[in-house]
Amino acid sequence: MKKRIVLLAAVAVAWTGSASAQTKDANAEFEKFRAEMEESNPAELFEVKGEELWKAKRGPKKVSLADSCDLGQGVGKIEGAYVKAPRYFADADAVMDIERRIVWCMTEKQGFKFEDIAKKPFQGANDNNAPDITNLVTYVASGSRNMEFDMPMHDAKVRDAFETGKAMAAYRAGPYDFSCNTCHGADGKRIRMQNLPNLSSPEGALRGVLGWPGYRMTGGVMLTSQWRMNDCFRQQRFPEPKYASQAVTNLIAYMTGNANGQMYKGPGIKR
C-alpha cells in the first residue's frame, strides 16, 4: 500500500513537471510570434484613423480636439500624455485616465452627447470598425511610445485615486466571492494556459498596462484599457461599470502607479 502511494506521488510530480514545461514552451513560442507581429502591428491602422479624428473639426460645436483638448501636456499635445495619466484635471475637477479625458473633451469641447458615445464604446467581435473613441485613444497612446510611465503620484488627488483603486482590487464580492487580487494578487497564478500578472508588483503591474490599447488577433479588433477593466468585471460576475466611470480610472491608476518608471511600448498586440 505504501509503495503504491509513493508511486502515485512520483507520477503526480512527473505530470505537473511536464505541464509547466509545456506552459513555458507555449509562452516562449507565443512571445516569438508577438515579437514578429509587433513590427507590423495592425494597431497602426487605428492610429492613422485616430490622428484624422483628432485633427478634424467635429461635433455640434465644429472644433477639433487638436485645437481644444488638453490632455495634461497643453492643448492638442499628445506627446507623453498617455504615460503621464491618470492625472488630475482642474477644469473637470476629477482624476481621469486618457480615455475618460478624451470623452470629456468630446462632450465639453466638441458638444457630443455622452450617451451617444457610451452607447457603443468598444469594438464588438463582429464589428469591422472600432468606435471613434478607440481610434483616438490609440492615436494618443502612440504619442507615448518608448516613454516611461510617469503618473504624478505626488499629487494628493492622484494618490487618492491610486489608493481607492488598490482597495477596489482587494474588494471581494459577487457570486464567486472574488476580488481582483484573488487572481492578480500573487505571483505564479494562471487561468488555463494564461499566466496572470501580480498587479501589486512593479513587473506584474507593467504587464497589466503594457500593450493597451491593443489589437486583438482573435477577431481582429482594437480594444482599450477601459474595455479590459470592463471585461474583468464581467469575468468576475460583477455588474459592469458605467462607461468612463471613476471606478475604472481608479483601477487604472492603481496599476499605472505600480508600473511607474518602466517603459511603455505604445499600442500593442494581443492574442
Next chain:
Amino acid sequence: MADPMKIRASMKGDAAEVRILMSHAMETGQRKDAAGNTVPAHFIQTITIDVGGKRVVDGQIGTAVARNPVFGFKIKGAKAGDKVVVNWVDNKGDKRTDEATVA
C-alpha cells in the same frame, strides 16, 4: 472608401524588405450576424506591388486571410529611393493604392 494602407520599405542587405498593413474587413461569407443573416463575403482578391516602376508581385488572395492583413516581402534588385506602389482590389470592386519610398 477604403482606408489607407501602411507601407514600410527599407533595404536589408541586397534586398528591400517591404511590410504592408492593409485595413480590410476580409469577410469570408461564412459568418452570420446577430439576426441570423449571412454576412456577405467581402475580401481582397488581387494585390500588385511595383518597385521602381517594375511589377514585382501580382498575386491573388482569398477568404483564408485574416481581417486587417499584414504582408511582408523581400524584393531583390530594389535600391534605396525606389518608389513602392501597392494596389489591391476586392471582390466588390473597391480598391486602394498607396505608395512609399525604399529607405
